[in-house]
Amino acid sequence: MNRARIIIIATLLAVVGALLPISATLYLSWLRATDIEAERLQGVAQRGLERARISLGDADKALKAAQQLNNTPCSAEHIRQMRIIAINTRSIEDLGYFENGFLKCTSAGEIHTKITQTPADFTTTSGLEVSLNVIPAINGGIGMVGLSYGAYKVLIDPMRFVDIILDPSMQLAITTSNGKMLGSLHLPDPSQVQALLREKHSHRASSILRNDDLIAVVIEPDDSLAAQMKRETMVLLPLGVLMAAFIVGLVIWVSRKRLSPLGELKLAVEKHEFIVHYQPIIALKSGVCIGAEALVRWQRPDGKMTRPDLFIPLAEESGLILPITDQVIAAVIRDLGEVLRTNRRLHIAINISAQDIKTGRVLDVVKHALVDTNILADQIWLEATERGFMDIDAARSTISRAREMGHAVAIDDFGTGYSSLSYLQGLPLDALKIDKSFIDTIGIDAATSNVTPYIIEMAKALKLQIVAEGVETQEQADYLLARDVDFGQGWLFSKALPTREFIAFYRDNSSRHQEVQ
Numbered sequence: 001m002n003r004a005r006i007i008i009i010a011t012l013l014a015v016v017g018a019l020l021p022i023s024a025t026l027y028l029s030w031l032r033a034t035d036i037e038a039e040r041l042q043g044v045a046q047r048g049l050e051r052a053r054i055s056l057g058d059a060d061k062a063l064k065a066a067q068q069l070n071n072t073p074c075s076a077e078h079i080r081q082m083r084i085i086a087i088n089t090r091s092i093e094d095l096g097y098f099e100n101g102f103l104k105c106t107s108a109g110e111i112h113t114k115i116t117q118t119p120a121d122f123t124t125t126s127g128l129e130v131s132l133n134v135i136p137a138i139n140g141g142i143g144m145v146g147l148s149y150g151a152y153k154v155l156i157d158p159m160r161f162v163d164i165i166l167d168p169s170m171q172l173a174i175t176t177s178n179g180k181m182l183g184s185l186h187l188p189d190p191s192q193v194q195a196l197l198r199e200k201h202s203h204r205a206s207s208i209l210r211n212d213d214l215i216a217v218v219i220e221p222d223d224s225l226a227a228q229m230k231r232e233t234m235v236l237l238p239l240g241v242l243m244a245a246f247i248v249g250l251v252i253w254v255s256r257k258r259l260s261p262l263g264e265l266k267l268a269v270e271k272h273e274f275i276v277h278y279q280p281i282i283a284l285k286s287g288v289c290i291g292a293e294a295l296v297r298w299q300r301p302d303g304k305m306t307r308p309d310l311f312i313p314l315a316e317e318s319g320l321i322l323p324i325t326d327q328v329i330a331a332v333i334r335d336l337g338e339v340l341r342t343n344r345r346l347h348i349a350i351n352i353s354a355q356d357i358k359t360g361r362v363l364d365v366v367k368h369a370l371v372d373t374n375i376l377a378d379q380i381w382l383e384a385t386e387r388g389f390m391d392i393d394a395a396r397s398t399i400s401r402a403r404e405m406g407h408a409v410a411i412d413d414f415g416t417g418y419s420s421l422s423y424l425q426g427l428p429l430d431a432l433k434i435d436k437s438f439i440d441t442i443g444i445d446a447a448t449s450n451v452t453p454y455i456i457e458m459a460k461a462l463k464l465q466i467v468a469e470g471v472e473t474q475e476q477a478d479y480l481l482a483r484d485v486d487f488g489q490g491w492l493f494s495k496a497l498p499t500r501e502f503i504a505f506y507r508d509n510s511s512r513h514q515e516v517q
């Protein structure tokens, strides 16, 4: 994944990561607010229903008590008994006695006008007949709820059905199960009550509670829910903001890590973004290309190439050099397998890290990579810098094993470290590569110019093959040839080439030298 993609994804994740907990807390606040409000409304409906049930129960008791009276109907004693019942029953205003459909007397006395019995609007499950808006015969006044059983009827003030303490912003209606309003508090709109009763589910600002005979409808304004939601939000939002900040922080931290040089290098290893270029190694006497050094390049997804000296030090420091070396080995086999099989005198030198020289791990990787390839072990050279040979015992063991397997081993960048003759004598090496900095001094009057012949002599004394690195001029090549240096590598012959160009270079070089032979 390239930088731009990481930045785009990180920005998207940060936006989603910030929005998600904040929207979740808002949603949670809304859920909690609706729950709390629903519970509050249910509580009020419950209390309203209970109150109405008590009034109905009172009426039922009074009517059943009246049924038990056995005095002559509307006699002075009968009226007195009716009055006692009316006085002793808290919810009822009056008790009346009907004969042949006409009111004959009430707990207040005999009736001399003809008052017909109001038809029932509703009958309860216990058989009470309920009539609404009954105007009392004695004093007129507000419409009462009449409840009849047999010859008796009680009148109940509608307020008795809703006699509870209610928040002024709320409205309560108690209706019969067929929707007739028995009583209401704070003037609910009857059409709204009917509409709510028709709905299957409670509206979020209302609650409907039913029992066998009665229904309680509680309504509150929408802004009560909004106020509750605001209260819940005040509690939960800081939590959401904290979570959002945490997620955004995490995204920034992870993306910064990914965008750091090390993060980028890790991704490059994961994505196999390394390719290998090959720099020809030339036999100075004949001009024949006898091999090449495999030089890794980091090719970004956008095609941009990063030089190894910009990432190899970080790769070595972080241990990523190991998988990078593995990818180089695999690339060499993939790129040049065919050429190596058909040209047995061609070798490819692979750079090995100090860590690998110390542990010998890379030998198993090379061995495994060569299985079934028909590439010979001596066609793969291993190069390591002087730093790799610091732990001389470990280095000796790895070099010995490598040579037993058939590989040649070269010491790279020779002269830049602290290797001495006695030190080199202790290592079973095959070749020595003289660092470019010494080749650069050839023909120049520099303090280090005198060192180059000594390095050459030392290598010869140790019977090591010599490769001169960074040969840029014919003068340098002539100097090296005059001192019997075996091989040269440098821009005089060729820069490091992509696979196809190297194969073309090699074939061209081979055919030219065959012609000469």
Ligand SMILES: Nc1nc2c(ncn2[C@@H]2O[C@H](COP(=O)(O)O[C@H]3[C@@H](O)[C@H](n4cnc5c(=O)[nH]c(N)nc54)O[C@@H]3COP(=O)(O)O)[C@@H](O)[C@H]2O)c(=O)[nH]1
Pocket (backbone or CB within 6 Å): 279, 293, 294, 295, 296, 297, 307, 308, 309, 312, 321, 325, 328, 351, 352, 353, 412, 413, 469, 470, 471, 472, 489, 490, 491, 492, 496
């Ligand atoms: N552990 C690994 N190290 C690796 C690997 N691939 C490369 N490297 C090391 O990175 C350093 C830089 O390499 P690079 O940029 O590829 O440079 C190499 C040559 O291109 C350059 N060179 C060769 N001839 C000339 C020349 O005539 N002039 C000139 N200015 N530069 C020239 O030298 C580099 C080769 O160096 P060396 O390995 O010492 O032979 C470098 O230290 C590489 O070793 C890898 O796969 N693993």
